[in-house]
Amino acid sequence: MNEPARIYQFQTSGKIIAGLHAMQNLGPELRGLGRINKALIVASDAMRRQGATDELAARLAGSGIASETIGGVMREPTADHIEALADRIGQEPFDVYIGIGGGSVLDATKLLSVLRTNRLRVREMIGTERIPHAGVPTALIPTTSGTGSEVTPNAIVTLEEEALKLGIVSSRLYASLVVLDPALTLSLPRSITAETGMDAFTHALESFLSNKANPISDMLALESIRLLSGSIVSAFHDGHAVEDRSAMLLGSMFGGMALAGSGTAAVHAMAYPLGGRFHIPHGAANAMLLPHVMAFNMDSVQDKLRRVASAMGIVTEAGASADAAELVVERIAEWTKELQIPQNLAVYGVQSSDVPVLAEAAFQVKRLMDNNPKPMSILDIEDVYRKLLPRIEYACKEGDASL
Ligand SMILES: NC(=O)c1ccc[n+]([C@@H]2O[C@H](COP(=O)([O-])OP(=O)(O)OC[C@H]3O[C@@H](n4cnc5c(N)ncnc54)[C@H](O)[C@@H]3O)[C@@H](O)[C@H]2O)c1
Ligand SMILES: [Fe+2]
Structure with a gap:
């Protein structure tokens, strides 16, 4: 509101x-x-x-x-x-x-x-x-x-x-x-189309859910979400489709305008230490974190996520069902798979022993963390990073070698 x-x-x-x-x-x-x-x-x-x-x-x-x-x-x-x-x-x-x-x-x-x-x-x-x-x-x-x-x-x-x-x-x-x-x-390779496109989508979604969201940033964010949802997967598969490329470029600019007004939030705060410490490309880090942070946020932003579901074309405004928020999170997770973005941080050399330092660094990015619609403790942040580490690694560290 x-x-x-x-x-x-x-x-x-x-x-x-x-x-x-x-x-x-x-x-x-x-x-x-x-x-x-x-x-x-x-x-x-x-x-x-x-x-x-x-x-x-x-x-x-x-x-x-x-x-x-x-x-x-x-x-x-x-x-x-x-x-x-x-x-x-x-x-x-x-x-x-x-x-x-x-x-x-x-x-x-x-x-x-x-x-x-x-x-x-x-x-x-x-x-x-x-x-x-x-x-x-x-x-x-x-x-x-x-x-x-x-x-x-x-x-x-x-x-x-x-x-x-x-x-x-x-x-x-x-x-x-x-x-x-x-x-x-048009010359963007597929992996960069995917990563940078997910960065743009993250700008729009985080701006829309931000504590600083306002009517101007909302309008820009929703239009960005609509444009990017309709083009990101098709531009990934066919980079020469000019209409999709146009929609993505416009969508990314609207996402930038939205974030200039209301700010990004926990996904970006958590992506920065991954970029600084492990050189994970900015868009890839955001794409990996986005579904997990949204799942964490979900109970605080049900109504807003219903509007997102409508902008994404998942459900119509009139038919927005109770589970529309879950559908948004599911759709984002599906995209990251279809766009071939790695699903775990170990690919970039992150180990479970790195999690506390990463979480502390992300927690300190107050400029963005303060915008998150649901406050995140250091333990909440650690939980999200751990979701992105392969099960086998931290199962072993916890002494359960049977997994
Ligand atoms: N200022 C902001 O508001 C803002 C917002 C989000 C992210 N960022 C920052 O921007 C940086 C990331 O920028 P990015 O995601 O656009 O990636 P990038 O600028 O790092 O480019 C990624 C790669 O794509 C190549 N490339 C770019 N355009 C190409 C094209 N048309 N054809 C072929 N190759 C091309 C580049 O040479 C590079 O190798 C990060 O440092 C991130 O933190 C800034
Ligand atoms: Fe970004």
């Missing part, structure tokens, strides 16, 4: 252009931002190899905008890596930073933009609203569907020494321009 006295807000990136081949409009749209003579393109080596950065540079040149490219952005970047990229850019003046890639590249681009204009280390930006000065304007072009980073005020960094991932949240990180072109996502 959204009690009338609560104040909520909505903010998003400056301008969004969307649709198949929307990239064609990039040059003129950039010119609309003001005096743009020289751009810095930020990308991963994979994007460079695919020719996406050369194509982008040629497009900019066609609009009279010179550019340079900085490649080599790592997956799930560390704070040190981002600072090393900033050193490579140095003091060279660029009118806009253009990030083209998945969430890793978009987050790196956002941070590079504010590192240029603030005398702060990345670590000093961690937390909420800790960046005093506006950055270089950014244009963000997502190639995964995805993190929704193109419309969030967030950037996530890995801190290697603490084996953790942490969030930087600041209105200084909103992009000036976003281009959503599903053509760029």
